Amino acid sequence: MKKDNNQLVMTLLKGRTFIVLILLVIFFSFASSSFLSLNTLTMVAKHVALYGILALGMTFVIITGGIDLSVGSVVGLVGMLAGGLIQEGFTFGDKTLYFTVPAIIVLMLCVGCLIGWINGIIITKLNVAAFITTLGTMYICRGLANLRSNGATFASIGGFEGLGNVGLKALGADWLGIPAGVYVFAILSFMAAILLNKTPTGWHFLAVGGNEKSAKLSGIKSDQVKIWAYIISGFCAAWIGLINTAQLSAAHPASGDGWEMNAIAATVLGGTSMSGGSGTIIGTIVGAFVIGVINDGMTMCGVSEFWQKIIRGAVIILAVIIDQTQRNLQAKMALQARNESK
Amino acid sequence: MFDDPNVVLHCEKIDKIYPGTKALDQVSFDLLKGKVNVLIGENGAGKSTLMKMIAGIEQPSAGKMYMDGEEVYFKDTNAARARGIGIIHQELSLFQNLTVYQNIFMNHEKTKGFFLDDAQHIEGAKKILKRLEHEIPPDTLVGDLRVGQQQMVEIARNLVEDDLRVLIMDEPTSSLSAAEVKVLFKIMRELLEQGLSIVYISHRLEEIMEIGDHVTILRDGKYVADADIKDITLEWIVENMVGKNTQYHRFTRSIDLDKSEKILEVKNLSLPKTGGGWLLDSVNMYLKKGEVLGIYGLLGAGRSEVFECLMGMRPEHSGEVIYNGKHMKIGTISDQLNAGFAIVPEDRQRQGLVQSLDICKNASLASLSDFTTGFLMNYPAEEKAVDEEIKELHIKVADKHLPILSLSGGNQQKVVIAKGLMTKPTVLLMDEPSRGIDIGAKTEVFEIIHEFSERGLSIIVISSELKEIMAIADRIYVLSNGKCTAELSGSTITEDNLVHASYAGLGTGKSAA
Numbered sequence: 143m144k145k146d147n148n149q150l151v152m153t154l155l156k157g158r159t160f161i162v163l164i165l166l167v168i169f170f171s172f173a174s175s176s177f178l179s180l181n182t183l184t185m186v187a188k189h190v191a192l193y194g195i196l197a198l199g200m201t202f203v204i205i206t207g208g209i210d211l212s213v214g215s216v217v218g219l220v221g222m223l224a225g226g227l228i229q230e231g232f233t234f235g236d237k238t239l240y241f242t243v244p245a246i247i248v249l250m251l252c253v254g255c256l257i258g259w260i261n262g263i264i265i266t267k268l269n270v271a272a273f274i275t276t277l278g279t280m281y282i283c284r285g286l287a288n289l290r291s292n293g294a295t296f297a298s299i300g301g302f303e304g305l306g307n308v309g310l311k312a313l314g315a316d317w318l319g320i321p322a323g324v325y326v327f328a329i330l331s332f333m334a335a336i337l338l339n340k341t342p343t344g345w346h347f348l349a350v351g352g353n354e355k356s357a358k359l360s361g362i363k364s365d366q367v368k369i370w371a372y373i374i375s376g377f378c379a380a381w382i383g384l385i386n387t388a389q390l391s392a393a394h395p396a397s398g399d400g401w402e403m404n405a406i407a408a409t410v411l412g413g414t415s416m417s418g419g420s421g422t423i424i425g426t427i428v429g430a431f432v433i434g435v436i437n438d439g440m441t442m443c444g445v446s447e448f449w450q451k452i453i454r455g456a457v458i459i460l461a462v463i464i465d466q467t468q469r470n471l472q473a474k475m476a477l478q479a480r481n482e483s484k
Numbered sequence: 485m486f487d488d489p490n491v492v493l494h495c496e497k498i499d500k501i502y503p504g505t506k507a508l509d510q511v512s513f514d515l516l517k518g519k520v521n522v523l524i525g526e527n528g529a530g531k532s533t534l535m536k537m538i539a540g541i542e543q544p545s546a547g548k549m550y551m552d553g554e555e556v557y558f559k560d561t562n563a564a565r566a567r568g569i570g571i572i573h574q575e576l577s578l579f580q581n582l583t584v585y586q587n588i589f590m591n592h593e594k595t596k597g598f599f600l601d602d603a604q605h606i607e608g609a610k611k612i613l614k615r616l617e618h619e620i621p622p623d624t625l626v627g628d629l630r631v632g633q634q635q636m637v638e639i640a641r642n643l644v645e646d647d648l649r650v651l652i653m654d655e656p657t658s659s660l661s662a663a664e665v666k667v668l669f670k671i672m673r674e675l676l677e678q679g680l681s682i683v684y685i686s687h688r689l690e691e692i693m694e695i696g697d698h699v700t701i702l703r704d705g706k707y708v709a710d711a712d713i714k715d716i717t718l719e720w721i722v723e724n725m726v727g728k729n730t731q732y733h734r735f736t737r738s739i740d741l742d743k744s745e746k747i748l749e750v751k752n753l754s755l756p757k758t759g760g761g762w763l764l765d766s767v768n769m770y771l772k773k774g775e776v777l778g779i780y781g782l783l784g785a786g787r788s789e790v791f792e793c794l795m796g797m798r799p800e801h802s803g804e805v806i807y808n809g810k811h812m813k814i815g816t817i818s819d820q821l822n823a824g825f826a827i828v829p830e831d832r833q834r835q836g837l838v839q840s841l842d843i844c845k846n847a848s849l850a851s852l853s854d855f856t857t858g859f860l861m862n863y864p865a866e867e868k869a870v871d872e873e874i875k876e877l878h879i880k881v882a883d884k885h886l887p888i889l890s891l892s893g894g895n896q897q898k899v900v901i902a903k904g905l906m907t908k909p910t911v912l913l914m915d916e917p918s919r920g921i922d923i924g925a926k927t928e929v930f931e932i933i934h935e936f937s938e939r940g941l942s943i944i945v946i947s948s949e950l951k952e953i954m955a956i957a958d959r960i961y962v963l964s965n966g967k968c969t970a971e972l973s974g975s976t977i978t979e980d981n982l983v984h985a986s987y988a989g990l991g992t993g994k995s996a997a
Contacts, residue, residue, distance in 0.1 A: 336599070339600075340599045340600050341595075341598060341599060341600060342591075342593035342595060342600060344600075345582070345586055345590060345593060345600070346591070348579070348581060348582055348586075349579050349582065349590055349591075351581075352579045352580065352581035352582060353577070353578070353579050353580065353581075355577065356577035356578060356579060357579075357590075358561075359541065359561055359573070359577050360561075360577075360590050360591040360641075361560070361561050361562040361565060361591045362590070362591050419579075419581040420581050474800075
């Protein structure tokens, strides 16, 4: 009987993020009468997609034992580059070239991958700590974003019919009543889950994060695996750069400031271990929802921005405390049972 | 060109130089086809290093390797694997965070199109594990397995590919039970029949006599001898392995230990192992004032764990500790230091020293609070105390503010001992105090142990070297598989008794010849 109880506690602890999510939704729907409306849920989903897509990339990085602080700045930089390409085109010499929107999207995704690749190369080949490397690229990208327009905003990202570059705003619009970003989030989540669970590369991410020395001895090219994690992270950040710009109908150089922290928080809330080696995509998705629901729910209840930050911080720490408690409890229970049986 | 049909792989005058040491010195080695090639030698003889060259984990500094009549060079493990060379590592190199089948097929994944074929993985893992007579469910997390089971998974990993020609096994039995060893030997014989060649490294001499075909002995990085097992005896192996000059002078004691009171007593000390089994299983021992107590046992017998319990590093232990006649509640490490315990840990580089600090700071690290004025460090007092200790232990230092790594291994070890002694301990715990230091320094360390015990310090020494522990200890407990299997003193301290007891807990009932 007692064993059953313990197992129940364990199941509850393991599904805790999901339970917290449900409790939060129930709480906010009582606290604010308009929370459970279609409009609100659409808004929440729109915001969740922003953190969520960043968190997908972050999950791969953290699973390999790294961290990527540059994603927020990549969001800003990609937005500025895309906005600039639409409004001003690409000028060389006396010619100005305008790209179509699909071409711009592909180009921007390449920019994101390139920044991720640079992060990965510096971290693995030059042996600089991930924290320092991505802190550096975070500043550099933010600086470049400001440099592109001298700190000004690109306001007309709608494009011009005559130039054939109309259409980026579609990424910020609703399709069949659901924000476009949510579709992107869903597709990327699906791809990420397949990559992590169903391909050899997915195993390699877990192996490198779990025991890098063994991974190397197994013939896995751990440097390449890590570089890929940062490329994925940059790729995801580029998507958010585009979606965010489209949603705002403008490209602002300060966009995405601090969003890397939301992504890390969502990933950790989702059960990915900061020491690497374990984590799931579904966990990260739930984590992103928790962050999104807390943020929007508190705003709707009229909680001040200052208090929001305090509560968000407390929730993150609490989540990790519960995570550690669960592990300790599990180990302790097993040992105690054995000591008693002696 | 080297070409001999009976030799799978030939090493020609291999050198391996690490900063400061020459791990291999002009070693030539023939890996015979379809045989169990045994490599033996004491710790640090260069066995594992040589195998790392062959498996492509490290590359020789000089020398050549030949296979199939042509020179080969393995830049990494993949290159060696492509030639059919697999290795089972001494330290398990598994992924604790992944499942059994993921571990087995890591980097040998089976796919359907782009996707993993887990059904095939699970099927394949089951088949291999069945062959190994260990039907562990393939979706178990490796971190949840017993060490012996993990060892089997490690072996299974190497059997995944069919093109294996050479299997290197670096002490595969050190964590296996007797039944598991039997299964392993059976598998090895099967593999030989299939034309595989095996390199086998082990410290268990009686195992070597049972399974080995050809033996090669290394000592201090040099080749010593090789012979077919059928032509030789255990005595021959031991003689070549240890050399002739390892007799230590036995110290005579002036203290009458019979009249000395018990300072420390441990009752029913047990320590559970994660994943099942016991690291320590109801161990009882006592220590008298001024006594040098030895703890002997094979690797993994639970020797270091006794110290870890006493130093407060294993709060999950159970049992009673009586210290100075009173029941003692084991606290944190600093509580234990304050209570009069001090430890000289086994791994000097990782546990004993802080490499970035100088000699003086390393020595005073555990007793810094003794050298303060108010909140601030009193450097003159600290340096004076360190100077005294350096003089007393005859540590050869030009300047105590030099980096710790500028010292020889023996002098580094003395600094670690000085650190322990500077806490003014009542009980000093020394874990393999003579490991990795030269013979002169060993003798000096033994003299230090003797001298301080004569002054009334109670010392427990762990050693895996028979001759050493026989020379320094007044009384010896033998641990085997977490159990205390013998208590020897005076004339009962003999090599036979020690060796016999060290196997007694494994349940084989065999002693080394």
